[in-house]
Amino acid sequence: MAAEQSLAPTQVRRMDTGAVTSAAASVRKFVRRKPLGAFGGAVTVLLVLVAVFADLIAPYPALQHSAATLQGPSADHWLGTDQFGRDILSRVIHGARVSLFVGVGVTLLGTIPALLLGLASAYFGGWVDYLVQRLVDAFQSVPYLIMLIAIMVVLGPSLTNVIVALSFRRAIVESRVMRGATMGILNNVYIEAAHATGATNTRIMLRHLVPNIMPTLIVLGSIGFAGVILAEASLSFLGYGVPPPTPSWGGMLAADGRAYMFAAPWMLIAPTLALSVTVFGVNMFGDALRDVLDPRLRGSH
């Protein structure tokens, strides 16, 4: 276990230097070994590009109403228009921005408290660990969607609050994995040696534990990314996520969109496809990254 544990970071480093010296070669190798992962990578890159350049790509502003309501796909509106005459294609493009923003925000905001909580729980052990773990148990006993809705009811609907709610949930769930990873490292002789030389708790955590947990952290982040996008969509679908008129893929499928589902089915098809392809792609990319970065986690899902 100890030997494997110390393997992971060196592998990451090896990949890093490889990427610097011949980035093209390692990309080629990745594509050959993981074709589906490469497809996922392409989808992920596309998501980022569409989200960043949404204003340039989208043919119309996402919120612009027009007289052409509930129009089918045409030369003017490739994917048709909704009940307010807004261009569906433009809304799907701007929806990518919400998905990416939430995905990145939650991964950053959720991971740091998860790391601190898991680290402290494992490092201090005893009653601290006991209390923290019972708290995690209690939170985990509530199904994620129900807990997210409950948090959103307390906070009120807004994009920021969606990120806060999802980060909170993520911090709780991931802290357990972080705790497990920390406990694995704590058994190493060099931790004992650090104690013996009089290193402070903070120093041991920052210098020895955090760097060794990093690979697990990166892998978890990449695997969880798709789940975050899906969770935002589910919340917005139920009406507890990103409030209208901000275009979110889940929100476009919500009650508003479904009211016209027989008269204007194109309103539902584009966001469904965008969401499914994105989640599929990001999932595949995360899986492939996991296999490459941290073979120990293979098959854990």
Next chain:
Amino acid sequence: MVKYITRRIVGLIPTLMILLFLVVVMVELIPGDIIDLILEEKFSQNDEARIVLEHELGLDRPLVVRYFAYVGGVVKGDLGHSLWTDQPVAGMIVQRALPTIEIGVLSILIGAAIGILIGTISAVRQDSFLDYGLRSVAILGLSVPNFALATAYVVFPAIWWGVAPNMRYVGFTEAPVEHLKIIIPPAIILGISLSATLMRLMRTTMLNELRQDYVRTAHSKGLLFRSVVIKHVLKNALIPVITLLGLQIAFLIGGSVITESVFAIPGVGRLLLSSIANRDYPVIQGIVVIIGMFVITTNLLIDLSYAWLDPRIRYS
């Protein structure tokens, strides 16, 4: 074993106490004066109504008192009363539980059947074209959100054949066949999401088992590969899969909120959403408590079955 079970059950008490505390505190955390919000919606803004409502929610007492009163109620099976209909919350949940449980059980059966079958085929034919195909389909199943799947189920038949599926809920006792026709589609949709995860784990554990020494021994004894798989490998590979199935119960309950809302099924999930819309806090609290206790109990049962199968766990 009895000692182990007792230890585990006692170990649950702190978790339950924390869960109940979170549920009681939830009302406190809602910004703004929740009394004002409710009174505004009830169109009765006189002082008398305010005092009655404050008392009903227990907001006239300190948090600690309210907490222990709530815990005492839960122990006696009393979850309070709805602010709108004055019905007991426990009764409301029981009334709505049947369709939710039906869909849950059906989707577990469907998910397990598909997941175990495909996972086994995929493992036995590892790295074949069939394996790759089935695995891709599984991940696709994981990627399409169940609300999109549910919406597609309603929309596409309407576009292609001009028929909309019947979505008017009827009870089992009124019209059993019609009832099943409404229950089965959401169960299939949840089952598909479930089967994708199960299939992936099934494949991994099967591959692990297939490499064990006993498989080679059975093989060299002259047993057919098929009978080795069915009689020995499958049985051993199923244990972790069943664990996962138990853990997925929380996922299923979350999913029921979505499917019940799309298919207009009056289950616990719909009750939760409508209670949230109505700010009926005692009902929301009650549902969260019941679901939390249900999940904690299933997790305990999984752990106990593990300890029963593997005595080493009992003594660690």
